[in-house]
Amino acid sequence: MQSSLLQKSDNLRLAANKRLNKINKLNFAQYMTPSSTASFMASLFKLKPGRVSLLDPGAGIGCLSSAFIDRVISEKNHSNIEIDSYEIDSSIKGYLHDNLFDFSSYANTHAIAVKWNIYNVDFIHQSVDNILSNKSLWNHSLKQYSYCIMNPPYKKISSNSQYRRELSALGIETVNLYSAFVALSIELLEESGQLVAIIPRSFCNGPYYKPFRRHILKNTSIDHLHLFNSRNKAFKDDNVLQENIIIALTKQKIQGPVTVSISTDDTFDDIKYEKYSFENIVHRDDPESFIHVPYESNYSKHNISKIMKSSLNELGIQLSTGPVVDFRLKEHLRLNPENGTCPLVYPCHFKDSRLYWPKDDSKKPNAIEINNKTQKWLYTAGYYTVVRRFSSKEEKRRLVASVVEPDIFPNSEVIAFENHLNVFHENKKGIPELIARGLSVFLNSTAVDNYFRRFSGHTQVNATDLKNFKYPNRETLVKLGKWAKKQNRITQELIDIKIDGLINGNYS
Missing domain, CATH: 3.40.50.150 (Vaccinia Virus protein VP39)
Structure with a gap:
């Protein structure tokens, strides 16, 4: 009292x-x-x-x-x-x-x-x-x-x-x-x-x-x-x-x-x-x-560190903050895709870990010109895993990962990522599809989110934090990717059951 x-x-x-x-x-x-x-x-x-x-x-x-x-x-x-x-x-x-x-x-x-x-x-x-x-x-x-x-x-x-x-x-x-x-x-x-x-x-x-x-x-x-x-x-x-x-x-x-x-x-x-x-x-x-x-309670129940064995370097994967800072390249941005442009991906293009592009009602540009000034910021079209850098105070999870699929941009050889995204890639090229899907499942699990919150007090997800993370090995990520690809709809409950199974030694 x-x-x-x-x-x-x-x-x-x-x-x-x-x-x-x-x-x-x-x-x-x-x-x-x-x-x-x-x-x-x-x-x-x-x-x-x-x-x-x-x-x-x-x-x-x-x-x-x-x-x-x-x-x-x-x-x-x-x-x-x-x-x-x-x-x-x-x-x-x-x-x-x-x-x-x-x-x-x-x-x-x-x-x-x-x-x-x-x-x-x-x-x-x-x-x-x-x-x-x-x-x-x-x-x-x-x-x-x-x-x-x-x-x-x-x-x-x-x-x-x-x-x-x-x-x-x-x-x-x-x-x-x-x-x-x-x-x-x-x-x-x-x-x-x-x-x-x-x-x-x-x-x-x-x-x-x-x-x-x-x-x-x-x-x-x-x-x-x-x-x-x-x-x-x-x-x-x-x-x-x-x-x-x-x-x-x-x-x-x-x-x-x-x-x-x-x-x-x-x-x-x-x-x-x-x-x-x-x-x-x-x-x-x-x-x-x-x-x-x-x-x-989460530490003993979800000791995710049991399966976090590999660094990004050991996985052969790089992580970068999206290179397109929109206010610096404003003259090259386009609200809608047109000839001579490529897709520009913002956090607003993602909902429930799925990518929706182009977004007709978006206040953000959907495309960026391809020219000498923007070329160095572009990535080869392919599969990528992306994590939003910022979460709102209402967000249940700090880590929100999504898979970028090249089929969404069938006519584009290159794409661009805005600065509010962290991007997993291989030398500015896509990563194998199953690795991308496996990473997304792993990062979207409650166990990983709790682990991340144990040491990260930021309201944003820094690339440095994710670089210092350990991840499952490639074999495990591929198995997670195969599992994810078979699912008609992946819910948080299904993700957590799958990751809890891995923690407890069930790799099937």
Whole structure:
């Protein structure tokens, strides 16, 4: 049950949200934490007797610090807390002050003294200065914390920015403010210090966050991962469409099993917990250090990795993002096919994994001119497997694969793929029909979709993610293709039964 003071804090958050300067909100990427989420995050700390010092970078109005104080009070075995809150936006400093004052007064009634400091400065600049000063010849003492709780800003860092230069000076290479905040906070934790953060899942995979993943894995143990089933619930008051994850880390602790929890939304009414060995979270032989997050029941029931044995290179198949960026080739696009053009395939040409071309009612072009400027973007007509790069928030599956059949374009020797499609091909030529059909069945299975969601937090399907996938071998793909070709109509149920059979060793 949420305390009345936490409810008051939540009301303060909503009031502050309405009064936030829109330009500041955009510049500082401000999305404040609902009290229910803040309380859950605070519950993940394993509080120890003794010194309690809390770092709250990007504090906003103090939702997370308030929840932490509330948690400490409930433990009844601490006598004092020291909190350092960093908030760059001076316009909400008053809200932060009032919130911390209320909670410190409340703590005093429970014989707990709260000392709190508000730093109205840039957390990255200040932290880098503090850490570098500590490493200098003058050896300034570095303040370190026993706990850190954060909802950092989400915003890209440009490669030529001062942030990138400062972070690089500490050996921190990252591309977003949120990962910079986490990396710096790890540096500021004392040994065995704990950090709990709510951040986008985007760091779990992809090449850009590889140095950040390695920073986490080198310096901390992963204790807990929490997922929200819905993409738009964690910060619903701000209409944020973003897959978020709550992560709990301990600095310099030997890695043990990882607790994974999942809930539909920030009410946590249907939360479920499961423990996994660390080898199921980060695979030992993975050079990318992808962080997988198993879904509670699906991992054991659909261990698709049993049949994922071959890389694309071993299959002799390439994967590329569709090369036609329409706004760059606008003068060469045609709404309808005509002499001197070839088919242009967009995601809108697919429905229920089938290709419908041309599309008479489409606002998108159906064709592209064949000339010297477009020739290099064209593929030889043939069988292809394509996967849409973007899925809507209503989409049940992240992976949506389809087969492109050359019979649909009987008079075309070449075709073109628009940039919102990922294309499986062999040197810009088609792949064998049965391989194409087999790949489509495999990628459209619920088991594969769940596996993909374990490490991909993007709202899009990146070619890099699919390139790092493992696939069934050619023999298995051909068998899947033969099965698919015999079906009058392939339903999701039939696909899942077939793939589950393969997982359980039934290759017939």
